Amino acid sequence: MKIKLTNGNTIPVESHQVRIVRNVTLNPVKERLGAIRGAGFNTFCLKSRDVFVDMLTDSGTNAMSDRQLSAMMIADDAYAGSESMERLEAAINDILGFKNILPVHQGRAAEHLISRTMIKPGQVVIMNYHFTTSKVHVLFAGGVVEELCLDEALKTESSHPFKGNMDIAKLNASIRKHGKEKIAFIRMEATTNLLGGQPFSMQNLREVSKIAKENGLPLVLDGSLIAENAFFIKEREAGFKSKSVKEIILEMMSLIDLFYFSGRKSSSSRGGVIATNNEKLFNMMKPLLPVFEGFFTYGGMSSKEMEAMAVGIREMAEPNVVENVVAFVQFFVEECIKEKIPVVTPPGGLACHVDAKRFLSHIPQSEYPAGSLAAALFLISGVRGMERGTISMERNPDGSEALADIELLRLAVPRRVFTISHVLFTVDRLKWLLANKHLVGGLKFTEEPPVLRFFVGKLAPIGGWDERLVNAFEKDFGKDAC
Numbered sequence: 447m448k449i450k451l452t453n454g455n456t457i458p459v460e461s462h463q464v465r466i467v468r469n470v471t472l473n474p475v476k477e478r479l480g481a482i483r484g485a486g487f488n489t490f491c492l493k494s495r496d497v498f499v500d501m502l503t504d505s506g507t508n509a510m511s512d513r514q515l516s517a518m519m520i521a522d523d524a525y526a527g528s529e530s531m532e533r534l535e536a537a538i539n540d541i542l543g544f545k546n547i548l549p550v551h552q553g554r555a556a557e558h559l560i561s562r563t564m565i566k567p568g569q570v571v572i573m574n575y576h577f578t579t580s581k582v583h584v585l586f587a588g589g590v591v592e593e594l595c596l597d598e599a600l601k602t603e604s605s606h607p608f609k610g611n612m613d614i615a616k617l618n619a620s621i622r623k624h625g626k627e628k629i630a631f632i633r634m635e636a637t638t639n640l641l642g643g644q645p646f647s648m649q650n651l652r653e654v655s656k657i658a659k660e661n662g663l664p665l666v667l668d669g670s671l672i673a674e675n676a677f678f679i680k681e682r683e684a685g686f687k688s689k690s691v692k693e694i695i696l697e698m699m700s701l702i703d704l705f706y707f708s709g710r711k712s713s714s715s716r717g718g719v720i721a722t723n724n725e726k727l728f729n730m731m732k733p734l735l736p737v738f739e740g741f742f743t744y745g746g747m748s749s750k751e752m753e754a755m756a757v758g759i760r761e762m763a764e765p766n767v768v769e770n771v772v773a774f775v776q777f778f779v780e781e782c783i784k785e786k787i788p789v790v791t792p793p794g795g796l797a798c799h800v801d802a803k804r805f806l807s808h809i810p811q812s813e814y815p816a817g818s819l820a821a822a823l824f825l826i827s828g829v830r831g832m833e834r835g836t837i838s839m840e841r842n843p844d845g846s847e848a849l850a851d852i853e854l855l856r857l858a859v860p861r862r863v864f865t866i867s868h869v870l871f872t873v874d875r876l877k878w879l880l881a882n883k884h885l886v887g888g889l890k891f892t893e894e895p896p897v898l899r900f901f902v903g904k905l906a907p908i909g910g911w912d913e914r915l916v917n918a919f920e921k922d923f924g925k926d927a928c
């Protein structure tokens with residue numbers, strides 16, 4: 447929840463207590479220099495022991511509740527007919543309203559089964575915006591991705607409450623251009639990750655759903671961050687103030703044909719689900735579950751993960767849980783704005799996103815400013831964020847670089863993990879970096895994997911700026927500085 451203090455400031459206040467902790471260490475800057483060099487200036491390749499504040503992702507890094515941990519103790523490990531699956535089905539039925547469920551090992555496994563069954567080579571998948579793995583699965587199935595987000599969504603500084611909306615005029619034009627036979631399905635992503643965690647409105651989903659129905663096109667929803675999107679609808683859209691997050695989620699679900707999500711985001715440490723009331727779609731995918739994932743009553747998950755997910759799905763619809771995440775991100779963004787750090791506005795749902803194009807405006811996109819910013823921030827603080835810009839893009843089929851629409855450093859806020867002091871420390875170090883940004887240069891690939899290169903690609907600092915930055919840091923903070 448958000449609480450107004452007597453000094454007029456508003457802060458997020460946790461509606462939980464911390465009872466289990468993990469120790470972390472803030473190493474001296476010289477050690478971090480060795481670590482980032484060893485990681486090829488890719489924060490994905492760092493060892494977690496070298497990281498102080500791990501804001502790489504909210505995937506599988508959220509703190510579990512006591513209710514989730516205790517549910518894991520009663521997991522039923524039966525290969526077939528597991529009671530854990532029954533509890534997961536009951537939770538999905540209650541919170542999402544779907545009766546047919548396929549449990550998979552994580553979100554991308556759902557994308558694999560969906561793309562394999564629903565896309566014919568040459569067909570187009572229309573999206574409000576892509577996610578890295580969703581795009582690769584469409585491409586692997588021979589499909590083409592078409593993104594129809596609002597023009598406003600690509601402006602990092604904005605007051606538009608629903609930058610995750612699909613542009614309805616563009617959608618109509620696209621269906622006219624391709625013809626409905628050429629379109630495999632429409633995919634909407636809740637709290638759109640690569641746009642900076644931006645939601646779509648209920649009104650927009652209704653309009654997309656109507657057009658999809660009129661044209662006989664399946665509407666697929668990536669609901670990895672469904673609760674946040676529902677909460678934004680409650681906060682920002684007229685007519686929803688008095689509705690609960692659960693009621694809003696159910697209304698959203700009534701508008702779509704197929705739901706999938708990564709359980710790693712909000713409910714458990716691993717796992718994912720495909721859920722639908724559409725028997726035809728379900729029966730197309732069902733035979734593939736035991737081939738690629740596992741038997742029907744566990745799929746790609748352990749029974750413990752299914753139990754944690756069943757509780758987590760119920761918890762995500764509780765008002766305080768999702769409200770805490772949103773309030774925390776808002777606080778983070780507002781503290782950055784106070785220090786003139788360029789961030790994505792309005793605040794989104796999963797992270798504070800720093801606009802690397804504005805932060806490091808002297809670095810051309812071909813030299814990966816968001817990657818440089820992620821490496822530089824780690825170097826001077828031990829805070830690990832993730833590049834969400836050109837490095838996270840796939841190259842064009844002719845091998846040329848596909849420049850990202852926006853270059854972001856994502857500082858993820860996993861649920862119930864960090865405190866306000868972690869945020870204030872991070873903002874303070876970003877402020878120092880902004881004052882010293884001229885010391886930071888670009889990056890170039892030294893090892894570049896052919897697909898999803900952002901995960902394990904290695905890079906080098908152009909002109910050796912890493913040493914320069916460390917020297918300036920030691921000058922300001924002292925020789926043994928952390």
Ligand SMILES: Cc1ncc(COP(=O)(O)O)c(C=O)c1O
Pocket residue numbers: 505552553554555577579580635639668670671708709710717718
């Ligand atoms: C919106 C979205 N879809 C799909 C995925 C893929 O899920 P997973 O990492 O569980 O494979 C993610 C992961 O971050 C995501 O954010």
